[in-house]
Amino acid sequence: MEKRLIKKDALTGIIGKIAADTTVYAPVKVEDNVLFKVLEKGDEPLVTLANTKNAPKNFFFPRTEVMLRYTRTTKGMEFSGGEKEAAEAVIFGVRPCDARSFVLLDMLFDQEKYKDPYYIDKRQKTTIVSLACAHPPYATCFCTSVDGQPVSSAGADILLVDLGDQYLAEFITAKGEKLLKYFGDAKADAAADQKKEAIAAQAEKEIKVQIPAKAIKPILDVNFEHPFWDTIYQKCLACGTCTFLCPTCHCFDISDEMKDGDGRRLRNWDSCMFPMFTRETSGHNPRTSQKERWRQRAMHKFKYYVDNFNAIACVGCGRCVMYCPVNIDIRKIVEDISKL
Amino acid sequence: MQNPYIPYPVELIKIVTEVDTKDIKTFRFAFVNKEDAEKYKYIPGQFGELSIFGKGESPIGIASSPTQPGYVEFTVQKAGVVTSALHEMEEGTRMGLRGPLGNSWPIEFLEGKNIVIVGGGFAFTTLRSLINYMIYGDNRKRFGKITVVYGARNPGLLIYKEELEAWAQRDDIDLNVTVDKGDSTWKGREGFVPTVCREVAPSSENAVTVICGPPIMIRFTLPVFFDLGFSKENIITSLEMRMKCGIGKCGRCNVGSKYVCKDGPVFSLAELDKLTKEY
Ligand SMILES: Cc1cc2nc3c(=O)[nH]c(=O)nc-3n(C[C@H](O)[C@H](O)[C@H](O)COP(=O)(O)OP(=O)(O)OC[C@H]3O[C@@H](n4cnc5c(N)ncnc54)[C@H](O)[C@@H]3O)c2cc1C
Ligand code: SF4
Ligand code: SF4
Ligand code: FES
Numbered sequence: 001m002e003k004r005l006i007k008k009d010a011l012t013g014i015i016g017k018i019a020a021d022t023t024v025y026a027p028v029k030v031e032d033n034v035l036f037k038v039l040e041k042g043d044e045p046l047v048t049l050a051n052t053k054n055a056p057k058n059f060f061f062p063r064t065e066v067m068l069r070y071t072r073t074t075k076g077m078e079f080s081g082g083e084k085e086a087a088e089a090v091i092f093g094v095r096p097c098d099a100r101s102f103v104l105l106d107m108l109f110d111q112e113k114y115k116d117p118y119y120i121d122k123r124q125k126t127t128i129v130s131l132a133c134a135h136p137p138y139a140t141c142f143c144t145s146v147d148g149q150p151v152s153s154a155g156a157d158i159l160l161v162d163l164g165d166q167y168l169a170e171f172i173t174a175k176g177e178k179l180l181k182y183f184g185d186a187k188a189d190a191a192a193d194q195k196k197e198a199i200a201a202q203a204e205k206e207i208k209v210q211i212p213a214k215a216i217k218p219i220l221d222v223n224f225e226h227p228f229w230d231t232i233y234q235k236c237l238a239c240g241t242c243t244f245l246c247p248t249c250h251c252f253d254i255s256d257e258m259k260d261g262d263g264r265r266l267r268n269w270d271s272c273m274f275p276m277f278t279r280e281t282s283g284h285n286p287r288t289s290q291k292e293r294w295r296q297r298a299m300h301k302f303k304y305y306v307d308n309f310n311a312i313a314c315v316g317c318g319r320c321v322m323y324c325p326v327n328i329d330i331r332k333i334v335e336d337i338s339k340l
Numbered sequence: 341m342q343n344p345y346i347p348y349p350v351e352l353i354k355i356v357t358e359v360d361t362k363d364i365k366t367f368r369f370a371f372v373n374k375e376d377a378e379k380y381k382y383i384p385g386q387f388g389e390l391s392i393f394g395k396g397e398s399p400i401g402i403a404s405s406p407t408q409p410g411y412v413e414f415t416v417q418k419a420g421v422v423t424s425a426l427h428e429m430e431e432g433t434r435m436g437l438r439g440p441l442g443n444s445w446p447i448e449f450l451e452g453k454n455i456v457i458v459g460g461g462f463a464f465t466t467l468r469s470l471i472n473y474m475i476y477g478d479n480r481k482r483f484g485k486i487t488v489v490y491g492a493r494n495p496g497l498l499i500y501k502e503e504l505e506a507w508a509q510r511d512d513i514d515l516n517v518t519v520d521k522g523d524s525t526w527k528g529r530e531g532f533v534p535t536v537c538r539e540v541a542p543s544s545e546n547a548v549t550v551i552c553g554p555p556i557m558i559r560f561t562l563p564v565f566f567d568l569g570f571s572k573e574n575i576i577t578s579l580e581m582r583m584k585c586g587i588g589k590c591g592r593c594n595v596g597s598k599y600v601c602k603d604g605p606v607f608s609l610a611e612l613d614k615l616t617k618e619y
Pocket of ligand 4: 582583584587589590592594602
């Protein structure tokens with residue numbers, strides 16, 4: 001693996017140079033929020049931020065996306081074009097939990113039999129530059145409970161580790177190596193590796209929260225019907241914030257939109273927390289209350305995904321914990337399930 | 341990579357109004373491009389997404405049989421946006437079709453066995469596909485005795501009437517058509533599907549039941565088959581859940597860890613026992 005050392009104050013310049021050649025998305029302050037956005041001349045990418053409010057899944061699985069277009073002809077409505085091809089891009093500053101969410105989403109969108117061309121096209125053309133968490137930023141972080149690590153390259157093409165006075169850049173994939181030329185020629189030595197290991201070990205210790213997320217699958221297997229489910233949902237407003245911010249939630253709706261003679265078919269994020277999500281035309285709804293919807297959310301993340309892909313569909317980013325307006329805490333729910 | 345979300349262009353070439361209430365019609369489509377017809381290789385029990393640009397898509401079971409080349413048929417009840425738009429359409433209109441989607445009736449498992457088909461109402465569609473497949477030419481030899489029990493509320497609600505008559509002429513199907521209540525012209529059987537199943541009493545010896553219909557019919561019919569000695573492995577049905585993508589991505593149609601669109605819609609009762617009861 002190629003490794004480079006770069007001076008701390010050189011990083012912004014490197015990002016700027018990449019941005020002159022390709023589209024770069026980086027965390028930027030937008031009003032009160034830190035969000036990923038296209039880096040334009042004069043933008044200051046935040047290299048020391050904690051994490052963005054929104055998850056970067058938006059780059060491969062946008063909140064709204066055109067799937068196809070059609071137009072009115074004498075024969076009726078006819079197909080007039082498929083998806084736009086994605087352009088090459090670099091996402092800078094993805095935290096390891098979010099980078100790992102791409103690995104989890106790949107399992108779903110890039111399966112053997114059914115492939116999702118919209119997701120795959122963008123994913124293949126995008127290089128992920130991940131920024132290790134030398135100091136896990138939030139009290140709500142729990143990546144280590146769900147197979148993650150604050151210093152990890154899972155899902156990344158390049159991993160940057162803050163060694164204190166400089167950054168260690170590891171070029172994980174061939175796609176990452178294509179950016180090697182921007183990073184100078186100071187090769188990393190064994191001392192840098194050692195320093196990284198020490199930082200990784202320390203960062204792991206700094207994660208305050210441990211939850212038994214990996215232990216609850218057998219409990220969920222046999223407790224679909226359990227009075228516990230009657231106790232967790234009452235406060236829930238069905239607002240969908242938890243699923244929209246979640247880096248691994250992937251549910252979507254498909255809808256059509258027409259203006260004059262032209263139209264397009266769109267996909268939009270949807271949420272299992274919404275009552276209409278499973279409602280059939282007849283009025284029948286297999287999930288009649290927020291109880292069934294919350295059970296679905298918990299089951300999907302900690303059982304169904306494990307059944308299907310042998311992985312938990314949560315990366316421990318803590319967003320749903322931080323932003324739920326009524327303070328429903330998935331960590332507490334996992335904890336409670338482990339005691340059923 | 342073929343984009344599974346882009347429908348094949350199809351032309352509506354024939355519309356048959358199936359019932360007196362006029363809200364169930366069979367739509368026959370031909371592929372606009374010959375090579376698409378080649379790609380649309382389906383097995384009875386699968387479904388397609390009928391795609392109307394500007395309106396949306398609906399998952400509908402394939403009602404024709406692969407032994408009827410040149411077209412695909414769907415029998416659709418007028419319900420909401422897409423199905424209503426479809427019911428407004430005239431022959432010659434172009435629209436879209438995705439698929440074929442889902443698993444299918446387990447043809448290989450059915451081979452060499454006696455087959456009991458039980459259908460209620462317009463859920464008879466993919467069963468019709470299966471029957472036409474099994475009785476087509478040499479296919480007939482691959483299956484044992486075929487018994488069909490099909491019921492509707494009244495004679496005007498029976499679908500595929502011409503075909504029912506044709507099947508009744510054959511000596512290699514035991515066809516039992518019933519209505520809950522007949523009218524002055526009805527000469528056939530009267531009675532609910534579960535009752536008729538009990539009267540017909542097909543043997544469970546080397547036999548499989550394939551059943552589709554309204555939930556209430558299924559609820560009352562299953563005990564009849566348990567009494568006749570059918571095991572849960574040998575009772576097969578098809579599930580319905582709200583769908584969008586049809587390929588296991590949009591997260592809408594799961595029952596437990598199975599996606600009805602991709603892992604179903606066909607399941608045996610034994611398989612359903614292992615899933616949650618959320619459908
Ligand atoms: C595997 C399968 C096979 C089916 N086969 C048939 C058939 O042979 N004939 C028939 O008439 N109907 C069938 N249905 C039901 C049919 O799909 C719905 O009645 C139809 O989608 C309603 O769409 P709409 O646009 O008219 O209604 P709206 O209420 O306007 O539709 C909203 C959208 O929700 C989804 N939706 C709503 N209800 C259902 C439902 N019950 N199942 C799946 N998706 C739904 C569809 O995407 C639909 O376009 C089948 C459903 C499934 C899942
Ligand atoms: S964010 Fe909280 S209130 Fe909103 S849907 Fe999720 S659990 Fe319910
Ligand atoms: S479930 Fe919550 S903590 Fe887990 S990945 Fe999603 S938003 Fe982050
Ligand atoms: S319809 Fe999208 S997952 Fe089944």
